[in-house]
Amino acid sequence: MKLKNYRLIYIILTIMAVFCGLIWSVTNIGYDGEYQISMSYRLLSGDRMFLEMWEPHQTSAFLPTILMWIYEKIFHTTKGIVLYLQICGILIRGTIAVLLYRIFGRALKKPVAYGMALLFFMISPKDYALPEFANMQLWYSALVFCCLYTYLRSGKRMLLAAAAVFLCLEVLAYPSCLIVYPGIIGLLVCYSEDRKKDILLFTGVCAGLGIIMGGYFLLTIGPDTFGRCLEGMLALEPSHTVGMGARILEYLKDVAKVILVFLTVGVGGFGISRILRVIFCRTGKWNNKEDIGAKRQLWFLCTVGIFLAGFFLNILTAENRTAYSFILLFIVMAGLWNRKVLAGEEKRLYLCLSVIGGLGFLATLILSDMPLFPSVAYGLLAVIAALIPISGGEISKGIRKELLFCFICFVALLAFRCVYIRTPMTGRGQICSIFSDLSVVRVGPAQGIITDEKGACIHRDSYPEWKEWIRPGDKVWIIGGVVDTLGYLYEDVEVAGPSTMSTPSYNSAVLEYWQLNPDKYPDVIVAESYMGNLAYELQINAWLQSWLEEEYQPEQVIDGIYWKYYFRKKR
Numbered sequence: 001m002k003l004k005n006y007r008l009i010y011i012i013l014t015i016m017a018v019f020c021g022l023i024w025s026v027t028n029i030g031y032d033g034e035y036q037i038s039m040s041y042r043l044l045s046g047d048r049m050f051l052e053m054w055e056p057h058q059t060s061a062f063l064p065t066i067l068m069w070i071y072e073k074i075f076h077t078t079k080g081i082v083l084y085l086q087i088c089g090i091l092i093r094g095t096i097a098v099l100l101y102r103i104f105g106r107a108l109k110k111p112v113a114y115g116m117a118l119l120f121f122m123i124s125p126k127d128y129a130l131p132e133f134a135n136m137q138l139w140y141s142a143l144v145f146c147c148l149y150t151y152l153r154s155g156k157r158m159l160l161a162a163a164a165v166f167l168c169l170e171v172l173a174y175p176s177c178l179i180v181y182p183g184i185i186g187l188l189v190c191y192s193e194d195r196k197k198d199i200l201l202f203t204g205v206c207a208g209l210g211i212i213m214g215g216y217f218l219l220t221i222g223p224d225t226f227g228r229c230l231e232g233m234l235a236l237e238p239s240h241t242v243g244m245g246a247r248i249l250e251y252l253k254d255v256a257k258v259i260l261v262f263l264t265v266g267v268g269g270f271g272i273s274r275i276l277r278v279i280f281c282r283t284g285k286w287n288n289k290e291d292i293g294a295k296r297q298l299w300f301l302c303t304v305g306i307f308l309a310g311f312f313l314n315i316l317t318a319e320n321r322t323a324y325s326f327i328l329l330f331i332v333m334a335g336l337w338n339r340k341v342l343a344g345e346e347k348r349l350y351l352c353l354s355v356i357g358g359l360g361f362l363a364t365l366i367l368s369d370m371p372l373f374p375s376v377a378y379g380l381l382a383v384i385a386a387l388i389p390i391s392g393g394e395i396s397k398g399i400r401k402e403l404l405f406c407f408i409c410f411v412a413l414l415a416f417r418c419v420y421i422r423t424p425m426t427g428r429g430q431i432c433s434i435f436s437d438l439s440v441v442r443v444g445p446a447q448g449i450i451t452d453e454k455g456a457c458i459h460r461d462s463y464p465e466w467k468e469w470i471r472p473g474d475k476v477w478i479i480g481g482v483v484d485t486l487g488y489l490y491e492d493v494e495v496a497g498p499s500t501m502s503t504p505s506y507n508s509a510v511l512e513y514w515q516l517n518p519d520k521y522p523d524v525i526v527a528e529s530y531m532g533n534l535a536y537e538l539q540i541n542a543w544l545q546s547w548l549e550e551e552y553q554p555e556q557v558i559d560g561i562y563w564k565y566y567f568r569k570k571r
Contacts, residue, residue, distance in 0.1 A: 031502035054498035060133035140170035164205035176367035235509035254372035269303030325376035335386025357381025425455030480528025481537030496522035
């Protein structure tokens with residue numbers, strides 16, 4: 001293909017990516033994103049980690065807290081802070097994508113380097129733009145790669161130390177990412193010219209930072225209290241403590257689904273390729289004596305076509321948000337199949353990306369209760385690494401234009417998905433942006449965010465209620481089934497509950513929290529309801545209902561539209 005045509009493709013795809021970035025900046029805020037924001041605001045307000053904060057993801061709060069501190073210092077308000085965090089997230093993701101492109105470009109041809117960086121930008125584990133723990137895990141892993149790989153090329157040890165720092169940040173975002181450490185040690189053993197010094201430096205920086213942070217909490221909180229806090233935190237978050245045996249069984253079921261889908265698509269691709277060969281033979285475009293390699297290439301292209309068609313139909317149904325994971329897994333498998341063609345710098349680049357990305361994916365499976373398919377995007381570095389052997393392997397010889405066309409179609413489908421699908425603020429699954437009623441939030445911290453009509457109404461009606469009934473300095477505990485916790489940012493209040501988790505659990509461990517933090521006992525409890533009817537999950541929680549009636553004994557209860565307000569003292 002002529003250079004001029006490549007430039008046109010780069011321009012079109014770049015404009016498409018920027019357009020998607022703008023859409024992501026003003027959309028797709030779900031309960032997990034709200035949880036990250038309220039948790040970070042809690043840290044910004046002065047709550048102490050582990051002692052007063054029992055959120056399981058609290059160590060991921062540093063970056064958004066810093067960004068929120070800047071916003072508050074400039075504007076002295078939380079209005080619009082969600083939109084600001086969304087924009088910051090897109091800028092960070094775009095900056096890392098550009099950095100990856102520059103690093104890839106030193107070892108790969110420009111089309112491959114550009115395609116890898118573009119795919120990194122176009123995929124987010126949860127479709128959020130803001131610095132949320134899933135995004136930060138991916139960003140920090142990318143920065144670990146950038147520093148480590150550049151060190152292996154340049155020998156500048158400051159880069160190796162920076163890689164260790166970013167690994168520590170990745171572990172803070174997702175603690176199970178500690179398993180990435182042995183992978184990096186393995187890469188140093190394979191590629192470092194001074195293995196012992198480099199391993200000692202990398203390990204020393206990681207261990208030093210870990211000792212400093214761990215020592216700080218042990219000294220300031222005390223080992224006994226620290227242990228009680230961890231025990232209480234785990235008691236209130238059962239979804240991340242599911243037994244490994246049960247999770248492995250679920251993962252095996254997911255693997256069986258993947259195998260079934262791959263076999264079905266493979267058989268379909270083979271059948272279509274046979275039909276096309278017959279048609280091409282009759283029209284003189286195919287020679288029956290073509291070698292087996294050409295037949296495999298046609299089979300591969302037909303299989304890719306089926307995957308892309310399936311992805312398009314999935315987008316139209318607005319269901320199963322992570323169905324594209326089948327395509328990502330197919331890309332990884334195709335890369336593994338062609339890896340033997342790699343040598344020298346390309347092989348080192350492929351291995352660095354695959355090890356860091358693959359272990360990041362495994363870390364997600366270890367810590368969370370998510371199924372296999374939503375976890376695939378956490379290993380995005382391993383996915384984009386697979387493009388290296390695919391572009392240079394036997395499978396691509398003679399069909400590079402066709403593969404380029406398939407890749408452009410995949411990116412175009414990701415962009416179409418960005419335009420067509422929305423993640424609403426009401427905790428529902430994804431919705432179609434064309435056939436759903438959308439609205440703009442015009443008040444509060446989410447001001448400027450486009451979401452579903454119900455989500456916008458909740459903030460429109462709840463914000464003035466808080467201004468009327470909640471006083472600055474009140475100790476507030478928001479409770480619900482799957483709950484919106486952005487209310488903590490409506491007014492200058494203090495979080496009174498152990499966690500701002502969007503999928504909370506309520507049991508006697510809450511009392512342990514107040515025993516350790518008696519000054520956190522709530523003045524106001526804000527419970528999820530609708531027109532006076534308490535959320536079903538709260539109604540059936542026997543412990544919570546008993547505690548509200550027998551111990552808390554509110555002197556005043558006010559029914560709002562979407563919340564029921566329990567006041568400890570009458571106002």
